[in-house]
Amino acid sequence: MTDGTVRLTTAQAIIRYLNAQFIEIGGERTRLCGGGFGIFGHGNVTCLGEALYDHRDTLPLYRGQNEQGMGFAAAAYAKYHLRRRFMFCTASAGPGTANLLTAAALAHANRLPMLMLCGDTFLTRLPDPVLQQLEHFGNPALGLNDAFQAVSRYWDRITHPAQVIQSLPAAIATMLDPADCGPAFLALPQDVQGWAYDFPVELFEEKTHRIRRVMPDEAEIADAAALLTTAERPVIIAGGGVQYSEAVAELTTFAESYKIPVIETIAGRANLLNDHPLNIGPVGVTGSDSANAVSGAADVILSIGSRLQDFTTGSWTAFAKDARFISLNVGRHDAGKHRSLPVVGDARLGLQALSKAMAGYQTPATWVRFAQDERKKWNAYVAENIRPGNRPNSYAQAIGVVNALCDRRDRVVAAAGGLPAEITANWRTLDIGTVDVEFGFSCMGYEIAGGWGARIAQSEKEPDQDTIVFTGDGSYLLMNSDIYSSVLTEKKLIILVLDNGGFAVINKLQNNTGNESFNNLLEDAPTIPQAFSVDFVAHAASMGANAVYADNAEQLTDAFKAAKAADKTSVIVMKVDAYEGWTTEGHTWWEVGTPEVSEHASVREKHVEIEAERAKQRRGV
Secondary structure, three states: OOOEEEEEEEEHHHHHHHOEEEEEEEEEEEEEEEEEOOOOOOOOOOOOHHHHHHOOOOEEEEEEEOOOHHHHHHHHHHHOOOOOOEEEEEEEEHHHHHOOOHHHHHHHHHHHEEEEEEOOOOOOOOOOOOOOOOOOOOOOOOOHHHHHHHOOOOEEEEOOOOHHHHHHHHHHHHHHOOOOEEEEEEEEHHHHHHHHEEEEHHHOOOEOOOOOOOOOHHHHHHHHHHOOOOOOEEEEEEEEHHOOOOOHHHHHHHHHHOOOOOEOOOOOOOOOOOOOOEEEEEEEOOOOHHHHHHHHHOOOOEEEEEOOOOHOOOOOOOOOOEEEEEEEEEEHHHHHHHOOEEEEEOOHHHHHHHHHOOOOOOOOOOHHHHHHHHHHHHHHHHHHHHHOOOOOOOOOHHHHHHHOOOOOOOOOEEEOHHHHHHHHHOOOOOOOOOOOOOOOOOOOHHHHHHHHHHHHHOOOHHHOOOOOEEEEEEHHOOOOOOOHHHHOOOOOOEEEEEEEOOOOHHHHHHHHOOOOOOOOOHHHHOOOOOOOOOHHHHHHHHHOOOEEEOOHHHHHHHHHHHHHHHHOOOOEEOOOOOOOOOOOOOOOOOOOOOOOOOOOOOHHHHHHHHHHHHHHHHOOO
């Protein structure tokens, strides 16, 4: 070290910089980066691996089994920490990095911070073509890592060590920005990783970050208040952004002050407790009859922290065509959707300002009674829907058993397939922020890997609570190796594998559009002469987990109690019916492409029936 500089390799500078970053959360200072997930190869082991070794105590490196699973775990970790902390993922050049692409897309769709430090081909090109290099004959600068530009909020290729001085702060600023939050990707050529530079020592001084809160414009608040105070039938859509801005208390106070019913998105589940009198239920395609009845009759909708995805809006049929939208969102892109009156800013500050501007308003009592009566009907339906013995084994029954036995602060993780809909409709929220249903990217394989990442985060703050994973047999077969990861790292999971013999939710969609079952359930796959069930218990046990079968709700009860008492990962497998086990109520119309012309009468009839519902669809941008 001379003249205020320190000579480090590119890789060493990156890791030393990450090690010096802290964040203030609730008045407490903690390390911003919780560590990382890594699989080493020739593209990252010699240089980045060397740098990580020297910081293994402060930036713990979790050894993954698959890079895609590492990315899912990092996303779940960030979601648990409400985007205030992140993990990095490091992968080797070539297929290791390519495996991260799906996880990056998931983080991008869900607006979650994740830092990817990925190997790249040699900047000098002297040894080209190298192992695992994708050659583009007309563009030698183009490579695999360029594919991540489409799924990253920040992307850079480090071609000189000095670029780290600019690129790393920019990447972290992106990951911590409420509006632009998402994954950051740094391509690290193998030779550049080892090149040295005299970095200014100031770069590695400890820095404490704080999340920016953007105050909405006064005029936008005034316009929103003016519209909302004219409402005869107002409703609030509470999205995931409510939790990210830590605005649950403000949402509750606002709703209670003006007696406005609240409906939740999938990402917004666990904004209000199940028994709150103004919680009217989840809305949309995977919603509740109660929330959808209210959304369809509402005249003014205040959307808070939602990107208004099609499952929330029923492909824009869940609301009256003449209903007016107000969108309070920190992201300008989301605030202006579908001719919404935009309020661009932080949800907490926005609700506080809006509440002051609405002084004197009160929702008509008849509207509140209507909403609450609808919720009572839905509660009765759910109670019957989850009752054991009401039909063959079902997702809903399993959800009901677990819901009745889990602790209020246990975290539930699910994604893709039929379980997101079933959990959204049937799970009774016990505490705020305890539900992680990944449906922004609806990504199979997130469940177990995401559960592992969530458990790592949970063990930092709530080590005595459990992370409960719901997965189907299809997602389990796609990605299950992080059962092994959870056992190796002693991050206990409780995993329920609900086996319906294939991709049953897509089979249901296939049947509901007039098609015959084909290539979704194992028994209907023409290239499978004789289907058989995987021995999931033996498979999970081979990775070190406790594993048992449950044939019915009574056995599931016993198995779950045992899993709660156990000190390591437990897997409970139960077969559920592929046809009769579904929640049949609570669904809005959802736009899917159906054949206009078909030789099958059932397909033609369904096309006409489905297209007739399009008359309800709002048109917008």
